[in-house]
Amino acid sequence: MRKQRTLSFPGSLALAVLTSAVLAACGGGGDGGTPATQATTASGGTAGATGTTGNTGNTGSSDPAAKPTSVVSPACSGCGAVDANTYAGSGVGVWQNINATASAVEMPVSIAGLTGQDVTLVFTNQTGTAQTMPTIPLTASYYPNVAASEVRWRNGVEEAKRRISDFNHTGWVAKAGSRTGSPSASMIGAPTRSVVNDTRVFYHEDNSARPATLVRQDTASDGTVINFWVETAENMTGKVTPAIVNTLAAGFSPTGKIYDMLKSVGGPLWGAHGYSELISGTGQPIDIVILNFDQDGTPFGMIGYFYSRNAVKSDPTENPYGNDSVSLYLDAETLYLGGPEGMKSMLLTMAHEGMHMQNFYRRGVVAGPTKQFDTWLEEASAMMMEDFASQSIEPTYNAIRDVRFPNYIGYKAGSYNCNLLDWTAFGATCDSYSVSGSLGGFLDRQLGLTFYKGLLANVSSTDSVVVLDNAIRAVAPTSSLGEQLRRFAATSGALMKAPSPGGFGFPARSEGGFVLPVIDPQQQLPSRTLTQAVPATLQPYASLPVVRKAVTGTYSETVKVPAGSTLSVVIQ
Incomplete structure (x- = not known):
């Protein structure tokens, strides 16, 4: 595997200001500079099923109208996220904050206005290095008895595919x-x-x-x-x-x-x-x-x-x-x-x-x-071709919608926390076809045919991570692979309802004679698997969802976020 760079983290001014607030509280540093070592303090409490619990990180102001500290900011417009502290009461709301430092950072979150909605915390590692995953209470987990995790290849198939792939790449x-x-x-x-x-x-x-x-x-x-x-x-x-x-x-x-x-x-x-x-x-x-x-x-x-x-x-x-x-x-x-x-x-x-x-x-x-391309992107590009071709060839079948995304949600304990760059097809814990295919299907629908054509022709680097990042920036100059990864992770980790806010979800798309069908993540709810234990590390370019079920009133929790990672909060 070629050496992979760490992505930059472009974002809104609001995100930058909020991130700076966390850094100031923890001892300095800044996005874009040399990450500072973080000093952290213990969390005052965790979220319960309903209402506000624990010390949520209030600023200590004597003003009774002062809002509690909440360092996440709305990551969608015209959606359920009103401001850093308020959910609209219906619809999908998405909030995010990026830890662009070299240490874990505690992020207080306090969002009011819930009437029984689920809250999903999604951690997304936007670096090429596994990051230590802090402990976090698991107040909701689900592991179905029968799921897409039963998909297997017969003995010898993976060996043959790898032999062919290796020869096609270098042999x-x-x-x-x-x-x-x-x-x-x-x-x-x-x-x-x-x-x-x-x-x-x-x-x-x-x-x-x-x-x-x-x-x-x-x-x-x-x-x-x-x-x-x-x-x-x-x-x-x-x-x-x-x-x-x-x-x-x-x-x-x-x-x-x-x-x-x-x-x-x-x-x-x-x-x-x-x-x-x-x-x-x-x-x-x-x-x-x-x-x-x-x-x-x-x-x-x-x-x-x-x-x-x-x-x-x-x-x-x-x-x-x-x-x-x-x-x-x-x-x-x-x-x-x-x-x-x-x-x-x-x-x-x-x-x-x-x-x-x-x-x-x-x-x-x-x-x-x-x-x-390295194998993960080579296979992604091939599955993306299937995605674009499907409705013209077989309108009742789309491999991303019908196979890859369901397997991403349900394979084993879910393929969320699987290293994007480490190709393992139908392995003991990860299915790389589902990981690369699902991400590819998201990029197809969000960035379109011009992006896909540009990706295929992009020879700007020998590093596949850089090539994909450059192809994204060519059609969306203010975006990046990092931003698309965290949007994909929030969509997939929360099984975000369709229609999703702009920039999220798998919306239908039609252009240049190609039709991409909508993918509704909520349809995968019966086969969804969630982690049964907090993993030791958050894998490179991987994610981890943690769900708080049926919260009423104010959701309040201080969440410790790994280095180089984003916290997304999805309420729906």
Whole structure:
């Protein structure tokens, strides 16, 4: 993993003033300068279920009308947050304060006007370093007996995916040969064009040889040939039928479908390059190859992949299992044993794996290997492509809404406190697909298509955190990754009701021919999991929600916030 920088914390003047007040009380320091060591005092009390409890940090003024100290300020406009001390009594209110120092800071909060609403405290680490998590009472926790945490991959899937991902990221470089000073259209002649019913052998990612038949051939709007190959043993009635292939082709090849969508957001999937040992950049078809991946009579598991070794020229010594092909691979059993859900997943898998193919060419081959995304952002970008493509390909299915965000909420004890940068798919405690996918879906809806296109093309740094931050600032100059993370965390941690205040939530969005469906976090309430114990650390770019149920009157609590982290208070 490349070294990651710590993000800056831009915010409103009000936030800066309130943060300064906390720092002054604790011994100095300031946002943007060298963080000072913090001195803290003990909290005077914690929130109960109703009313005001404990010493809430009053200033000690003799003025009976003086409001108690509350160092959070409204983070939304036209919402339920009236001022630092007042909730409107209905709707969603969001307050925040940033601890931009190197030590934990106590933040008194006192907000009046509640009539039985839930209060969610959301801690968001906006640094690339795990921060010590102070203790805090857990007055509400929930751990359902059956949740999305039961999602699993079969043995070997994660190993295969990681092997492919590692090769796509760095392994190909050693096999690609010398690189000329500028891209050329072809290092060798154009490939021989296949015709329907031709047969050939494709090597699966496990190096097994799979004879396959070309069953359909389309031409995309730009003239690129799209070949659909089916493993010969799967090309029969009851398995991969012509109807199945035709459905896949209808989602990928025609004008305006997946192939055109990919080109419209990120450019060519393959073309000119300067590497002596990569296949020609001239006239390459896109091969979609349907193989029975693991031959276990069960759908799902690994259902698709793009493997860049197939774009390296085959060689008996250097690359004996290359397929001399720009190709995507789909699992046959998921297509004919997975039912309607299997086909929905597979259609969007072509968009997902197509983005991996395009990223490899655009960022790796053309821009250079050091400009490729790290895995967490590579996978996020592919899931974001699924998100944008979904309603044009399969209007009843959106992977972020229907899979990634539910898993983010419900996987194990929830994937809130999972390191964004440490890729762990369906691990013991974290599912990185759900983390990166959910954040990507939030950014799609908040920042839109221009942001996404800019992210794909942004080669401003070799650090993926910096690239994402720069892509955000390019479309929202006063924002940052830090701000978007804390808004995402507040939305997800509180399961914020829709419609959410501006800048929060997963609102529907339509632009440039792409439609993003609304995601209502409240629908995940039955499968939500909350921490059963305060973790030792708040992970890099991660969050942690803590809920106070059904508060009446004034919510009052002094909350200790980790270094480099934001406290968000959501009342709804």
